[in-house]
Amino acid sequence: MTTEPEGELSRPARRQAEIAAYVVEHGSVSASDLVEAFGVSVMTVHRDLDELERQGVVRKYRGGVSAQPTSVFESNVAYRLNTAQTEKAALARYARTMIEPGMSVMLDDSTSALALVDLLEDITPLTVATNFLPAITALTGRRDITLVALGGIYSATHDSFGGMPCAEAVEALHTDLLFCSVSAVSPTHAFHQEEEIVLVKRAMLRAAKTKVLLVDHAKLQRTALHRLAPLSDFDVVVVDEKTPEELIRPLRDHGVTVEVATF
Incomplete structure (x- = not known):
C-alpha cells in the first residue's frame, strides 16, 4: 500500500486506481479489454488485478474481473487518493x-x-x-x-x-x-x-x-x-x-x- 501524499501516487498505484475506476464504470471487463484500454502487457494487467483483488476492490473470475460493491471500492485508499x-x-x-x-x-x-x-x-x-x-x-x-x-x-x-x-x-x-x-x-x-x-x-x-x-x-x-x-x-x-x-x-x-x- 502506497503512503505517498495525494497527487504523488506511484505510477503502478495510479494505474491501479484508474483500472479500478474503469472496472467500476463498466461493471465487468476482460483482461484483454484492460490491455487495450491502458496500453500495458497482459502480465502487468494480471499483476495489477491481483493487487486490486488483495485490496478488496475487484473480484477476479475466469476470463475477466468485476467490481466489488461500491461501498467496498470507495473505502479503498488508493481509489480515494486519486479522486x-x-x-x-x-x-x-x-x-x-x-x-x-x-x-x-x-x-x-x-x-x-x-x-x-x-x-x-x-x-x-x-x-x-x-x-x-x-x-x-x-x-x-x-x-x-x-x-x-x-x-x-x-x-x-x-x-x-x-x-x-x-x-x-x-x-x-x-x-x-x-x-x-x-x-x-x-x-x-x-x-x-x-x-x-x-x-x-x-x-x-x-x-x-x-x-x-x-x-x-x-x-x-x-x-x-x-x-x-x-x-x-x-x-x-x-x-x-x-x-x-x-x-x-x-x-x-x-x-x-x-x-x-x-x-
Missing part, C-alpha cells in the same frame, strides 16, 4: 484559513484532510494528531510541528489505524480543531459505510473544540450505511463550489453553517 483532487485542494485551502500558529489540530483518515498537510508549513508552530499513515509519514520531521501519531489496529485498505485502541488514544486528547470527512451527507446527518471507522470518528468529534466537516459535492448525492452524527455536531460544513444550490439550501434550512470553498 476529486481539485475539490479536495479547494477544501484544504479553505480549512487552512481556520488554523493559527500554536493550535492543536486533529486530522482523520480522509484524503480530504490529507490535502491540508502540505499547507501547514507556514503556520507553525502546530501540534497535529492523526491516525492516517500517509499524513503521519508526510509530517514526520517537519520543523515546528509536534506530531501525535494515533495508533491502533492497522488497516491496509484504509492505510490508517483504528479500532478501540485508536479510539482510546483519541479520547486522551483535546484539540482546538478537527478536520474530517465522511462517505455521505444528508440534509441532517453525516454517514459512513464502515462501522469501525465511525467508532474512531465519533471519538474525534468528542475530542475537538471546533469540528469542521470537509465534503466534496459528490458526497451530498450518496448514501452510506452507518449514521455518524447530526450535522449540527459540526461547527462548519465546507463544500466545494461545484455543489448545487439545491443541495446546500436544505442543509442551511436545518441550521447547518455551510461555507463554500472556491477553486
Whole structure:
C-alpha cells in the first residue's frame, strides 16, 4: 500500500486506481479489454488485478474481473487518493484559513484532510494528531510541528489505524480543531459505510473544540450505511463550489453553517 501524499501516487498505484475506476464504470471487463484500454502487457494487467483483488476492490473470475460493491471500492485508499483532487485542494485551502500558529489540530483518515498537510508549513508552530499513515509519514520531521501519531489496529485498505485502541488514544486528547470527512451527507446527518471507522470518528468529534466537516459535492448525492452524527455536531460544513444550490439550501434550512470553498 502506497503512503505517498495525494497527487504523488506511484505510477503502478495510479494505474491501479484508474483500472479500478474503469472496472467500476463498466461493471465487468476482460483482461484483454484492460490491455487495450491502458496500453500495458497482459502480465502487468494480471499483476495489477491481483493487487486490486488483495485490496478488496475487484473480484477476479475466469476470463475477466468485476467490481466489488461500491461501498467496498470507495473505502479503498488508493481509489480515494486519486479522486476529486481539485475539490479536495479547494477544501484544504479553505480549512487552512481556520488554523493559527500554536493550535492543536486533529486530522482523520480522509484524503480530504490529507490535502491540508502540505499547507501547514507556514503556520507553525502546530501540534497535529492523526491516525492516517500517509499524513503521519508526510509530517514526520517537519520543523515546528509536534506530531501525535494515533495508533491502533492497522488497516491496509484504509492505510490508517483504528479500532478501540485508536479510539482510546483519541479520547486522551483535546484539540482546538478537527478536520474530517465522511462517505455521505444528508440534509441532517453525516454517514459512513464502515462501522469501525465511525467508532474512531465519533471519538474525534468528542475530542475537538471546533469540528469542521470537509465534503466534496459528490458526497451530498450518496448514501452510506452507518449514521455518524447530526450535522449540527459540526461547527462548519465546507463544500466545494461545484455543489448545487439545491443541495446546500436544505442543509442551511436545518441550521447547518455551510461555507463554500472556491477553486
